[in-house]
């Protein structure tokens with residue numbers, strides 16, 4: 001395997017939640033965002049040390065600065081510049097607020113920011129603002145998308161799929177196209193944080209949504225990826241086997257899907273290291289421990305990378321190496337990060353459903 005893509009050695013995506021502070025009160029907030037910054041947030045110097053550690057994973061390591069709203073940190077541009085100068089690929093997921101001005105985006109672009117991801121959870125102001133808990137958020141997001149384009153920043157749109165938003169997906173797809181995004185990242189709800197207050201869609205519907213997303217990816221000028229739904233890869237392979245997806249990614253069979261702890265890692269605002277932001281089992285803290293060592297050698301991360309150790313349907317599944325199920329959702333619903341992903345309706349070949357259920 002290309003050493004750069006070996007997910008036992010490095011996360012392809014490293015998220016640093018630089019703060020939990022945020023103006024918005026989104027219904028689904030994983031971070032239970034607060035209006036004030038936490039007094040024990042990583043300092044600027046500790047953040048730079050974290051970025052130095054990230055650089056040890058690989059040249060051009062992707063680091064996503066998330067929140068909360070990362071724009072709540074006054075040192076944000078300094079951190080982006082530091083990471084960029086170290087050779088990291090710096091990306092940002094700010095909240096859609098009036099604070100995300102053209103001037104801020106120009107400064108971030110000048111500092112070397114590679115991509116910006118904005119959230120859109122409705123196709124119009126009424127639906128998006130209701131979900132985000134803030135009147136004006138839709139308009140601020142659309143304005144920020146235009147300003148990002150003007151600043152030369154590639155745009156990603158993030159959308160949460162749950163019962164409250166699923167009917168909006170076609171309208172959101174149209175907005176993604178209109179805004180000129182390069183990627184639509186579709187997150188399937190994991191019931192953690194305030195996300196527990198939302199309703200997930202049923203497994204069969206999730207499969208239909210993923211098939212629709214695969215069609216969308218074929219038809220639209222932007223890419224489509226899923227978050228916490230690696231069975232999108234299984235759905236694409238099955239479509240290809242059925243002859244419905246002639247252009248499916250030929251690498252699907254060879255590469256494993258990125259799941260919590262396997263190609264993915266998360267560092268909290270106070271430095272705790274987790275397999276993902278939706279799997280709240282800390283393996284250490286960057287203040288005391290070596291991030292690279294935690295990723296490569298901690299028991300939890302190592303276990304999450306062993307697809308043959310998965311339980312229930314996922315452990316018996318012929319797609320476990322390309323999919324593996326959402327470890328975060330398994331943990332959120334059962335307490336066991338190696339259990340089956342309850343959002344997946346697939347029954348593996350030869351699996352005896354009387355011995356286990358989708359949620360065992």
Ligand code: SF4
Pocket residue numbers: 230231234313314315317318319320323324325326340341344345346348
């Ligand atoms: S059963 Fe598990 S591994 Fe198999 S496709 Fe579903 S989520 Fe993926």
